[in-house]
Amino acid sequence: MTERLYYKDQYIKEFEAQVISCAEGKNGFEVILNKTAFFPEGGGQPGDRGFIGDAKVLDTVEKGEDVIHICDCAVDGTVNCALDFDLRFSNMQQHTGEHVFSGIQHSICGFDNVGFHMGESCITVDFNGVVSAEELAEIERLSNEAIYKNIPVETIYPTDEELENYNYRSKKEIKGQVRLTKIGDVDLCACCGTHVATTGEIGIIKVLSVMNYKSGVRVSLQIGRKAFEDYCEKNASVYAISNLLCAKTEEVADAVEKLQLRMKEADFRYSQLKKELFAEKSKNVSGEKCCMFDDGASADDARIFADMLADKVGIAAVFSGNDETGYKYAVVSRETDLREIGKALNAALSGRGGGKPNMIQGSVTASKADIDAFFATI
Numbered sequence: 056m057t058e059r060l061y062y063k064d065q066y067i068k069e070f071e072a073q074v075i076s077c078a079e080g081k082n083g084f085e086v087i088l089n090k091t092a093f094f095p096e097g098g099g100q101p102g103d104r105g106f107i108g109d110a111k112v113l114d115t116v117e118k119g120e121d122v123i124h125i126c127d128c129a130v131d132g133t134v135n136c137a138l139d140f141d142l143r144f145s146n147m148q149q150h151t152g153e154h155v156f157s158g159i160q161h162s163i164c165g166f167d168n169v170g171f172h173m174g175e176s177c178i179t180v181d182f183n184g185v186v187s188a189e190e191l192a193e194i195e196r197l198s199n200e201a202i203y204k205n206i207p208v209e210t211i212y213p214t215d216e217e218l219e220n221y222n223y224r225s226k227k228e229i230k231g232q233v234r235l236t237k238i239g240d241v242d243l244c245a246c247c248g249t250h251v252a253t254t255g256e257i258g259i260i261k262v263l264s265v266m267n268y269k270s271g272v273r274v275s276l277q278i279g280r281k282a283f284e285d286y287c288e289k290n291a292s293v294y295a296i297s298n299l300l301c302a303k304t305e306e307v308a309d310a311v312e313k314l315q316l317r318m319k320e321a322d323f324r325y326s327q328l329k330k331e332l333f334a335e336k337s338k339n340v341s342g343e344k345c346c347m348f349d350d351g352a353s354a355d356d357a358r359i360f361a362d363m364l365a366d367k368v369g370i371a372a373v374f375s376g377n378d379e380t381g382y383k384y385a386v387v388s389r390e391t392d393l394r395e396i397g398k399a400l401n402a403a404l405s406g407r408g409g410g411k412p413n414m415i416q417g418s419v420t421a422s423k424a425d426i427d428a429f430f431a432t433i
């Protein structure tokens with residue numbers, strides 16, 4: 056049975072221990088110490104990382120009454136151990152923040168926390184009922200108020216008798232000694248995780264988004280140092296957008312909306328002008344066939360132009376591109392089945408593509424001269 060130092064003091068960063076066993080496992084060397092400050096994965100909180108002697112601790116998990124440290128090499132004897140405390144403290148901030156948020160949610164809406172995940176980018180909390188946007192905003196506000204009050208986070212080991220008088224949150228049935236985490240009148244919850252000493256250390260709790268999940272909601276949160284890093288990243292983005300749009304930071308969404316509207320109008324005008332240009336270009340075209348070139352035309356433009364030309368000639372071909380990059384093509388006819396011509400075109404001009412009897416599209420890697428020469432033969 057591993058002695059768990061993190062239950063005595065959750066701020067232990069370094070300690071000395073004896074290696075009880077070290078065996079090669081699936082994911083690395085599985086090391087058991089006589090005592091440890093490494094928290095094993097549990098209750099939504101990831102396992103700790105750090106060093107045992109020279110061995111890197113890749114993960115920490117629980118097996119029965121033992122804590123297993125997954126290491127990248129073998130260790131032996133008496134070892135100096137050091138936690139990656141930046142990671143641990145961030146986990147403590149997020150974990151304690153989740154207590155505050157879920158506790159306040161419970162007192163306002165009465166729903167249970169039925170899922171908790173601490174991910175790389177944010178944490179998610181699942182509640183078994185629908186929390187409205189207004190309620191969420193109020194829970195968020197009160198959570199941050201609880202942080203400003205710097206409330207002590209206490210651990211209580213109640214007797215069975217005392218436990219009966221406590222009204223506490225719990226995710227599952229607990230056997231044996233119950234460990235309660237009490238945060239003033241904000242939260243009382245059965246929990247095996249590690250927590251900061253006072254709510255002030257949480258820093259900030261920010262709701263990112265909410266989505267319907269099963270019969271309730273999944274709320275994404277940023278808490279503590281991760282929230283600060285997220286703020287820095289988003290602030291940089293907003294200022295970059297603000298500079299690009301020459302708009303105040305609080306007005307960037309309006310500025311983007313206006314830009315979208317202008318783009319829509321410009322697209323509409325562009326498409327009108329394009330049609331006018333194609334009509335002008337096809338004005339004096341006549342005969343059995345024609346082959347036009349338009350360097351800047353998109354595949355769609357080539358099709359629209361060829362379709363317009365097909366009103367005037369038997370077979371209308373439009374090639375967009377140039378000799379360096381190759382050409383995209385669209386060929387349209389009202390009366391001729393183009394599929395055989397398409398095969399011949401692809402064969403003669405190193406092309407690919409196909410289509411329906413009256414319209415084929417594709418691309419070729421040939422020169423303008425080769426294309427003209429091919430169309431002279433059909």
Ligand SMILES: [Zn+2]
Nearest residue numbers: 150236246248
């Ligand atoms: Zn906890």
